[in-house]
Amino acid sequence: MKIKKHLNFTSLRKKASEIFKSVPDWRQKSKITISIHDAMMSGLACMYFQDPSLLQFQKRMQEDQHRNNLNTLFGVESIPKETQMREIIDGVDSDSFRSIFRDYYLRLQRGKHLEQFQIFKGYYYFPMDGSQFFGSKDIHCEQCLVKEHRDGSKSYSHQVLQGGIAHPDCPQVIPFMPEQIVNTDGTTKQDCEMNAAKRYLKKLHQDYPQLGLFLGGDALFSKQPIIEEALHYHMHYLFAAKPDDHKYMMECLGMYLELKHIEFADEKGRQHYYEWMNDVPLNGNKETIHVNFLRCTISGKNKKGEEEILYKNSWVTDLLISEENIKTLVKAGRCRWKNENELFNVMKNHGYCMEHNYGHGQKNMAFNFYLLTLLAFLMHQIFELTDRQYQACREKFGSKKHLWEKLRSWIDIIIFETWEKLLEFALMPKRGLLTWAQAP
Template sequence: MASRIQEKKHLSFNSLRKSLSQHINASTDSRKSSASQYAHHDVVMSGFACMYFQDPSLVQFQQRLETSRGRNNLQTLFNVHQTPKESQMREILDNLSSESFAPVFKDFHEKLRRHLHLKEYEILPNIIMCVIDGVQHYSSKSISCKCCLHKTHKNGDKTYYHSVLQGAIMHPDKRQVLPVMPEAIKNGDGKEKQDCEINAAKRFVNRLYKAHPRQKFILGGDSLMSRQPLIEDVLNKNMHYLFVAKPTDHVYMYEWLEAFPELPTTEYVDEKGKTHRFYWQNNVPLNGGADAIKVNYLEYQQIDESGKVTFKNSWVTDIEITDKNIIKLAKAGRCRWKIENECFNTLKNQGYNINHNYGHGKENLSFNVYLLILLAFYFHQIFELTDGAYQVCRKRNGSKRYMWEQLRSIITFAVFETWNELLAVVTDPDEFESSIIKKS
C-alpha cells in the first residue's frame, strides 16, 4: 500500500508542476537578476496555467481575484510569485528557446517508466510503440518569418504555416496517448528547398534515441515513412518500425509479393460474425534498388458475413512475423489512428484549441505555445492514467468537458490552497459546502 501511495505522489499535480518549475528555472539566464528570473518562471508558468485550464483569459481573471482577495490561484496552485502582464508574456515566451521544454517531456516519461505505467504500453515484451505524424499549429495569409513553411495557391495567394512532427506513445487497449517532445518542421536560413515531414522524422528519431537510449521503441507511421533512408536511420538507432505500406507507393514490392502463389495466412471470426484475416511474408525487398533492404510484410482484412472486404491495411516491419505475433502487430499498426483521433483531434477540438491563433511572434512564440498546450494535455493524460482522485472527479461530472467547465468557473471566484482541494470541490460540491459550514 505504501508503494502505491508513493507512486501517486510522484505523478501527482504537485510533483509534475514542481518538475516543470525546475526546468523553467533551469532555462533562465543565471546572469540575470533574481527579479527577472522570477519573472521568467512566472510568465512561462502562467502561460502553462492558461493551457492547463484551457482558458486564454485565465491570467486576467486571476488578476481580478488578486485585487479582491489579495491572492489568486496562479500563486497557490502554480507557484507564480507575481501575475505577469499580457505584453510581458508574449515577449518572454517568444524569446524562450523551445528546446528548454525537451527535458520536461523526458522527465515525465521517466516518471511513468519508473512507476511501471509504461509496462501497460508494451506491444511486444519490453517494446513500446511511438507513433509519428505531422500536424500544423499555426497558419496565416500575411504574417510570416524566415522559418515559416509556405504554400502558394492557384490564385497566387500564399499561406504561411508552422508544423511539427509529433510522436506519441500508444497501445491498442489504452485510451490515453503519451506525447514526447516533437520536432519542428521549419525552413532554415536561405535554403531553397522547404523542410518536410520525412526530414523532420529523421531528426525526430535521433532526438528520441538521445532522450531515451535504453528504451526499446517500435516506431509507427503512415506510408510516407516506409522509405528506405528513414528505415535505415530507425534501425541504426536500435529501434523497430511498423509503417503503413500502400501498393501505390511500393509498386516493386507488391509485384514481388504477387509472384508468390499464396502468402501464409491466419484468421478468426469475432462474435459479430466478422472475419479478421491476416497475410504475411518475411524477407521481401522494399524496392527495386540494388541495395534494397529486406522488410517483413503484413496485411489485414476485415470481411463481413457476405464475404465482402470492408477494410484492409498493410504494413512493413523489421520484426519477424509468425502466426503467433501477427494479430498483435496488426492491432498495433491499426492503433496509429489514435494520434489523429485521441491526440491531434483532442488538441484541435476538445478545448485545447491548438489552431487558435495565439500569435506568431518574432522567434519561437507559436511553437512554444504549442508546447505548453501539449504539456497541459500530457498532465491530463497522466492523471487519466494514474490519478484516482481525478478519475473519480471526471466520473462524477459525467464528462471531461463539464468537469473542466466547473473547474474553470470555480477558480474565477475562489482561491484554493492545492489542486487536490479544488478537485475535491468539483467532485463533491455538497460535501465541500457542509465542511465550510462546520468550520464557520
C-alpha cells in the same frame, strides 16, 4: 486517496518551474517586471485549465483578496498581462521543454505505469504523425513552411512531427517532445516530414538510449532512408505501405500463389483476413533492404446490409511475422490513428485551443504555445493513469468537458491551496459545499 508523490500535480508542476527558472534571461535587467518563470507558468495554467481568460480572473482575485490560484497552484509570483506573457514566451528557447517531457516519462516508468503500454516485451509502440499548429495567408517568418498556390498566392504554416507511446488497449497516449518541421535560416529548400523524422529518431536515441521503441507511421515512412535510420538506432518499425508506392515489392508478392494467412470472425461477425510474407525486397534498387510485409482485410456488412470490404491496409516491418504475432502487429498498425484521434483531436477539438493559438510571434511563440498545450495534455494523461482522485472526478462528471467547466468556474471564485483541495471540493456532496465555502 494518495498517489505516488513523484507523480502528483505539485511535484510535476515543481519540475516545470525548476526548468523555467533556469531559462537564461535575454532581457535588460532594468526592464524586467515579470520573470520568465511567471510568464511560462501562466501560459501553462491557461492551457491546463483551457481558459484564455484565466489571467484576468486571477488578477481580479488578487486585487480583491490579495491572493490567487495562479500563485497557490502554479507558483506564479506576479501575474503578467496577456501581452507581456506572449512577448516573454515568444523569446524562450523551445528546447527548454525537452527535459520536462523526459522527466515526466521517467517518473511514469519508475512508477511502473508504462508496463501496460508494452506491445512486445520491452518494446513500446511509438506512432509518429505530422500536424499543423499554425497557418496563415499573410503572417509569416523565415522559419515558416511556404506553400505556393496556382494563383500565385502563398500560405504559411508551422508543423510538428509528434510521437508518443500508445497501445491499442489503453485510452491514454504519452506524448514525447515533438520535432518541428521548420525551415532553418538561410536555406531555400523546404523542410519536410522525412527530414524531421531523421532528426527526430536521432534525438529520441540521445534522450532515451535504453528505451525499446517500435516506431509507427503512415506511408511516408515506409521508405528505405527512414527504415535504415530506425535500424541504425536499434529501433523496430511498423510503417504503412501503399501498394502504389511499392510497385516492385507488390510484383514480387504477386509471384506467390498465396501468402501465409490466418482468417477469423470477430464478435461483430466481421471477417478478418491477415496475410504476410517475410523477407521481401522493399524496392527494385540494387541496394534494397528486405522487409516483412503484412496486409489486413476486414469485410462485413455495411450500413445497408450489403457485404463489402470495410477496412484494408498493409504495412512493412523488420519483425519476423508469424502466426503468433500477426494479430498484435495488425492491432498496432490500426492503432496508429490513435495518436491522431487521442492526441490531436483532444488538442484541437476539446478545448485545448491548439489551432486558435496565441498567434505567431516573432520567434518561438507558436511552437512554445503548442508545447505548453502538449505539456498540459501530458499532465492530464498522467492523472488519468495514476491519480485516483482525478479518476473519481472523471467518473462523477461523466465527460471531460463537464469536469473542466466546473473546475474553471470554481477557480474563478475560490482560492484553493492545492490541486488536491480543488479535486476534493469537486468530489464533495452538494450539501457539504456551503460549510466548505464558509470555513476560514
